Amino acid sequence: MSTEREKPIDAGAATTRRHFLSVSGAALAAVVAAPAMESQTARPAGKQITSPDHHLQNETQPGPTNPAIEGENPNSVWAPLSDNGSVQPFKYSFSLSHKEIDSGGWTRQVTVRDLPVSKTMAGVEMYLTPGGIRELHWHVQAEWAFVIHGKGRITAVDPTDGGKSFVNDVSAGDLWLFPGGTPHSIQGLGPEGVMFLLVFNDGAFNEFDTFLLSDYFHHTPKEVLAKNFSVPESTFDKVPTEKLYIFQSELPRPLEEEQKQAGEGTGDIDGKFVFRPAAMKPTKETVGGSVKIVDRKLFPATDIAAAIVTVKPGGMREMHWHPLSDEWQYYVSGKGRMTIFDAASAARTEDFQAGDVGYVQISRPHYVENTGTEDLVFLEVFPNPVYQDISTAEWLGHTPARLVDEHIHTGEEFLKNIAKKEAIVVPL
Ligand code: MN
């Protein structure tokens, strides 16, 4: 290697000599030799021309930067050397969404319009004041919910069970599921109202475009309403001419009183549409963290499977993928990073924190590593009633060690010692 070649690469760095000395001889040789070896053509897949402390001239960024965004996304600023090529962005933050604020609370959504890769699921955050009502409504898609904070009252009528009534109270940590087409409502309770996440099994879902009771009645001829219910037309004189959507009201009456009144004639179905994960043991617990998997086996009403994952500092949701469907993620607390490998040498790493949405397409392998100092808690949600995954360790641990060694050259000893059961969160 000639000095002629070294000079042009490092000449522009402000502190050439100091940086030059800080890089090990071998690393520097590799870095400096690369452009010469590749001649004038594009760099080979997966090979980035970079230095460990990013001091090279080709790594400088003289233009504008956004230090706050870069600080939250270190793996975008300096990607792992294994990242390569074009993987569609798989992260969006609720903090970037338009927030619609109404008298009874607010809402915002992340759909395929915001995050184009998220074709099969969409999410909504909503807060309802004490007494605030999300208007009686329905939609084509199934609605899966996770209560983030506070307490609320949910109602529905079950079309599959003779029109039985469902009225129930939920609090932080609880889940609910309303199948597509099932009419329902949500109301905030005291003292703090309720904040929750909704996930729908369609990326094109639009929270601002659902079937509302007030809108439905306003757009039905008054004489038809009168005939339908066998009452005078004047009964409907005060039907609102504009949608209510999220509006402030009084707190509801006592739960038992409302359950009894609404269930007259058909009875009520009490717990069918609600699931309380606080009452279940983790599906799996390891040194690295724990997971609670809630799918149709435990929650028969659900069309949407989910995993509630806690990863301790230093731990990682192990390398795996999902053969049945895409995965929609919501980050509840902590910090993490995820790499998605997308075949044809493409891989990308993005960073996540509370309030972020992540998305993984069907059968793309990924891991989620806790990169912070506190527990990382996130939700994996699937547009499918059954949870399914295959872990990389499970795959390699149950394939002849001789065969795997011929691919990745790790030695058979390592392969024979891979844990025989899926860890979900590592270390074991
Ligand atoms: Mn809904």
Ligand code: MN
């Ligand atoms: Mn996953």
